[in-house]
Each structure stands twice: as structure tokens, then as C-alpha cells.
Amino acid sequence: MLLITCPHCGVSGEETEFAPGGEAHLKRFGPGSEEGEFAGYLFYRKNPKGPHFERWRHAYGCGKWFHVARDTVTLEIFGAYKATETAPPQEILDRIAARGKA
Numbered sequence: 001m002l003l004i005t006c007p008h009c010g011v012s013g014e015e016t017e018f019a020p021g022g023e024a025h026l027k028r029f030g031p032g033s034e035e036g037e038f039a040g041y042l043f044y045r046k047n048p049k050g051p052h053f054e055r056w057r058h059a060y061g062c063g064k065w066f067h068v069a070r071d072t073v074t075l076e077i078f079g080a081y082k083a084t085e086t087a088p089p090q091e092i093l094d095r096i097a098a099r100g101k102a
């Protein structure tokens with residue numbers, strides 16, 4: 001069970017309070033783009049074994065979208081941040097880099 005903290009309202013809850021929204025930080029391609037780029041945007045997603053950045057929505061709370069950095073193997077959550085961030089905050093990247101070094 002994932003325990004997620006919403007960065008908008010600050011409420012922590014089990015993952016059943018939230019709705020997953022797929023991979024975060026996708027670069028969008030629309031009309032006028034190369035066919036391969038558009039197909040990649042529509043269909044291809046990363047499926048890493050380890051740290052991953054995902055979109056989540058606080059479905060049974062404030063209803064807002066945000067991003068979560070978590071490990072797909074250990075289910076450790078490195079942090080959550082607002083969906084308006086275009087890249088993960090440095091403190092979360094530092095936590096990912098420091099994992100397993102304790």
C-alpha cells in the first residue's frame with residue numbers, strides 16, 4: 001500500500017484515496033509533428049525498475065493533480081510535488097540519489 005501526501009492540501013492517505021494518471025513529464029506532440037514523435041507521445045511509456053515519476057490525482061480529496069516520485073520495486077515514495085513543476089525538485093532528486101547509501 002502506498003502512503004501518499006498531497007502537495008496541495010497536505011493530506012496523507014492510502015493510494016485508494018488517489019487516482020493514478022500515468023507517467024509524468026511527458027513532452028506533448030500535436031498536429032504538425034513527426035508521425036513517430038506523435039505515436040511516441042500517444043503510445044510509448046517508460047516502465048522502469050526503480051525510480052519513476054508519475055501523475056496522481058487526489059480523487060477523494062481536493063481533486064488536484066500532482067506528481068509523485070516513487071520506486072517501482074520497493075514502493076518507497078521519494079516525494080510529491082505540484083503538477084505545475086516542469087521537472088522534479090532537486091531535494092527529491094537528492095533523495096533518489098541517496099537511497100541505499102545509509
Ligand SMILES: [Zn+2]
Nearest residue numbers: 006009058062
Ligand atoms: Zn489534496
